Amino acid sequence: MVDYCKIDLENTINSGQVFLWKKYPNFWYGIDGQNILRITDSGKIISYSKNKIDYFREKDDLEKILKAISKDKTTQQAVQKYQGLRLLRQDPFQCFISFIISSNSNIQKIKTCLENICESFGKKVVFDGNEFFLFPESKTLASASNQEIRNCGVGYRADFVIKASEMVYSKKIDFECLKNCKYAEAKDLICQVPGIGDKVADCILLFSLDKLEAFPLDRWMIRILEKYYPQTFKISTKTITHRQYELLHEKIVNHFGSFAGYAQQFLFKMERENYKKKWL
DNA sequence: CCAAGGCCTGAATG
């Protein structure tokens, strides 16, 4: 008997989709844009701002989605093993910057960079008797200097962060508009941002812009497809070109259906655990 | 359209 409402907070946070969370003895604190969330293990959310958010996508029909993506033994097992794992609906700007920084990096380092960015540029607030730094707004990062951003540890990605922030502040990139676009259209638009290619775009689309058919293909997912799906998805070369990425994504949506992004999250979680990779 | 090299940092390995 599966309880589709039960959320596994630990597995959800430790699945590579989100970075600014910190565990306390009985709950987690997380930064989500201009908001701070406190979540108990039972899944109760207390938020700093009173804004209503559906951080856990609780309106998604999990029963339907999990059945839909369970097309093969591998996915069935991953879904079974990590059934409380959820996709999050994150603050778009924070997600956008997070994954620009994520390229050519790893989870621990991304977290450190983002914490530095919050400390250097975010508003300091007190919530629950503790001090926190909110994620900075686009205007602030857009007007920062290259050196200031570099000091956060992002290296050559500093220019990407500044230009990307400018594009958001000037509304050249408008997240509300992207939410209303179809996947392909939103992806074309977001790929115009420097530092955003296929993989980073798919992360942003999946984790903050409600595009559930987005299926980020990083080195781990490629490895997973080669290992568990050598017949279904034949991968010829080591590095995936843009064209190959597109063709592969088409095959993936054919196989998993329009909720493919959920499948990606379960598969990624499973394989990273198999290799005992560290999370936050 | 594709292939190869460079970018930056920290962890892992020698």
Added chain:
DNA sequence: ACATTCAGGCCTT
């Protein structure tokens, strides 16, 4: 202890 190698995705050539 130190030096080298590697992991990671995007951009330019």
